[in-house]
Amino acid sequence: MMAGCRGGGRSRWPLSPAQRLLIGAALYALAMIVAQLSGSVLIWHGASPLDVSGDLVLLLGLAFALFQAFSKGGNPLVRDHWFMGCAGMLLIGGSEIEQADFWIVIPVWAIAAGLLFRxxxxxxxxxxxxxxMWAGAAAQITAHVAWIVKDGFLDGPYPGLQRVTESGELVALLVYGLSMVxxxxxxxxxxxxxxxxxxxxxxxxxxPGSGDPLVRPRICFSYIAQIHQILHSLPIAVxxxxxxxxxxxxxxxxRQNLQFARRLIRERVGxxxxxxxxxxxxWSVWTRHRDGAVGSKKRVLRANRLYFSGFDAVVTTERTSLYLRQICPASLKLIRTKHGAGDRAVAFAPELALFDFLLLPGEKExxxxxxxxxxxxxxxxxGIYAKLDWIARQNGERPRLFDxxxxxxxxxxxxxxxxxxxxxxxxxxxDHFARSTTYNLIFAPHIxxxxxxxxxxxxxxxEYRKYPHMHIDLGSDRCVDMTYTLAADIYLGDVSSQVVEFLTRPRPCLFLNPRKVAWQEDLHYRFWHLGPVLTEIDDLEAAIDGAVRSHRDxxxxxxxxxxxxLGLVEPGQSGARGAEAIVGYLGKVAAREG
Incomplete structure (x- = not known):
């Protein structure tokens, strides 16, 4: 594995000779497609220009993949993948046998396409x-469907279908080659x-010269989970x-998380x-979670291994990203910032010791x-709870949700x-709040x-839509941007760390303990000492009234x-403090390892 990297500015033409040849071949083949389809070019020695162009692109694509495979010999992350590209191009070349039947060629092309995807x-x-790559696959399928129709059903020359087959295969090769470039x-x-x-x-x-993209440290703020984690580190990134x-x-x-992050930055920062x-x-994640659920985070990390390997540090709000330890270079630093400040056992999990640097809310943790x-x-x-930075700019303004x-x-x-x-x-x-004539209800569970x-x-x-005093939100942006914790007068919950954000302005709390947990001496239930705790809800209305009356206690x-x-958190300063802490830590790493 290489210990260093290329420095200096980029050249005016950052292409290798092999890349230039492949691009030239692509332009030539594109011109041949236009000429052939317009009828202005005749057959050359029994082979159409489309066939000639396809062979040329195939050979150059093979040469390019082979060149990359050997030039990346020191990078095991990609070396074997480029050899798969070579194998794919070789399979396609080997299938171009004179008079070969479609039932032989088409399966070979399918295997080759799989290797090129790899x-x-x-x-x-x-x-x-x-x-x-999907466009190339579509062109390949179109070409081979035309071939099957021509030779499998019509059994005739049909030059139009022949041109579709040749053009489709050439377009597929062009697109596969362009993808490699x-x-x-x-x-x-x-x-x-x-x-x-x-x-x-x-x-x-x-x-001067320190702006070289291969010298500048690269920091990644990763959001592979639900949107509720984004506000906890995005102000630091900004x-x-x-x-x-x-x-x-x-x-x-x-895509969903990036849209949310872009909107937050646009609205709150510029x-x-x-x-x-x-x-x-x-594909395995997409097919199992078409509804937009997060799915397997490890599979996403593994599929983007090369991308994450190109950073000096990854800042994350969740623990699954520790998997990068197993699949990325050891030089990658993993930095964790919290996405809540509660007392549950998960907040003090042993895995936290595996992070290189931690950004914590306060003295308690x-x-x-x-x-x-x-x-x-x-x-x-x-002293880092970045979510409060942008909320503080709202001056604690309370949203009005009910008329x-x-x-x-x-x-x-x-x-x-x-x-x-x-x-x-x-x-x-x-059901209780549906009958209530005293209280409004916001039902906003953990996302x-x-x-x-x-x-x-x-x-x-x-069934609850008909009640104007009930608002049900199963996971919109307002579940995570403190709209509801600012709007409510009373908190009703169990073990969610939402209570900490609610208490940035102290108000009555009531905790539900239907499992009859022995919580009094358990550090993981420390926040249940901040309000009454209910094991039965037969008279929930009276319990809420009691929580309001006893709030002074x-x-x-x-x-x-x-x-x-959160005592060390200064309003509006977590982002700057977090950024300074991360850069300071990376500076120490550079000095120690330099």
Whole structure:
């Protein structure tokens, strides 16, 4: 594996001779297609220009793939894939036997197309390559359907169908070849074998030439889960791009997540020098989760292995990304920022020790992780809860959701079945509020409870649509941007860390314990000391009234809890502090490894 990477500025023509030949062949073949279809070119020595062009493109495509396979010999991430490309081109060439029947050639082409897909698979984060490959497959299928019709059903010369077959195969070869060229021009493989960017950046920062894209440190903010995690680190990415122009900052995720991130930045910040990259979603994930649910995050990470390998650090809000440890170079630094500040056991999981650097909300988590040995001094910073940065700009303005003056209750059950109140008493809670003449209800469960919130899932709640004092949201943007925690007067929940965001302005809380958990001495239920706890909901109305009346008894506890949980967080400063902490850590890494 290469220890360094290419430096210096890019040349005016950043193409190898093989790439230029393939592009030239593509242009020539395109001209031949037009000429052949217009009837202005005759057959040459028994072979049409389409056949000649196809052979030329095939040979150049094979030469290009072979050249890449040997030139990438030191990069195991892509070397074998380029050899698959060679095999695919060889199969197509071998199938072009004079007088070969379609039932032999077509299966060979199908196998070859599969190998060519495998060739460019590591590069499919570049969505244009994926679209081109599917276009090539469509041209190939069209060509071979025409061949089957001509020879299998009509049994005649039919020159029109012959031209469709020849043109389709040529277009397929052109597109497959162009996909390989674009894969090479993406520089994903160059980035993946460049492991000394941090050291070179530390030496050249602030000097001419330090803007070389293969020298600038590359930081990725990854969003492979649901949208509720985005606000917890996006302000850090924005601050990093604004404050450190010598870094290359990327936002990566699904199309839905990128749309949400772009909208947040557009509405709350304005133009920022960020790169947005859509991850390739494998066919196996897409077919199982057509409703838009997240699906297997490990499969997505594995399919985009080359892309992630090209970064110096990946900032993530979830633990599944630790899988990158197994599939990416050891030089990749994994940085974790929290997407909640609750007390559940998952907040103090042993896997946190596997991250290189942690961004923590407050003293509570830092103290506990140090006690458990899951954090080390110098490898974490406290006082980071970036979601509050952009919310603070709203000046705590309370959204008005109901056309009445009733107090509003937010019911936000957790998604994990073994902990959540929803499977046991959720419907009873909704039925109670349907009858209530005192309170409004916002039912906004954890976004993962009904992931993805399809119309069919909403249909299960149609009986509550007739109640104007009930608002049901199974997973819109407002479930994650604190619209509901700001709008509500009373919190009703179980183990969700939403309560922390609700308590940024102390208000009455009521916790549901239908499982009769012995919680009083359990640190994972510490926040249940911030309001009454119910094991039965036979008289829920009276319990809510009691929570309101007794709020003064809990208000100081809530303030103390919030101080311990988020006390180091300065309003509007988490993004800048987080960016500074990450850059400072990477600077230390560069100095240590330089």
């Amino acid at each position: 060739c460019v698979l590591p590069y499919l984060t570049e969505s244009l390559i994926e679209r081109l 674009l894969a090479r021009l993406s520089h994903l493989d160059d980035h993946a074998i460049c492991h000394d960017r941090l050291q070179r950046w530390a030496k050249t920062a602030g000097t 601050a990093m791009a604004q404050r450190y122009p010598d870094l290359e900052v990327h936002i990566v995720g699904s 133009p920022v020098a960020l790169h947005f990259d859509q991850l390739y979603r494998p 830092a103290r506990r992780l140090l006690e458990l040995g899951y954090a080390k001094p110098g490898h974490f910073v406290s 009445n003056d009733r107090p509003t209750v937010l019911y936000s059950p957790h998604f994990e079945e073994s902990l959540s109140s929803w499977p046991l008493i959720g419907r009873q809670v909704l 993962r409870l009904f992931d993805a919130p399809t119309p069919a899932k909403y249909e299960a709640f149609r 809990f208000e100081q506890r809530q303030r103390d809890y919030l101080r311990d949980t």
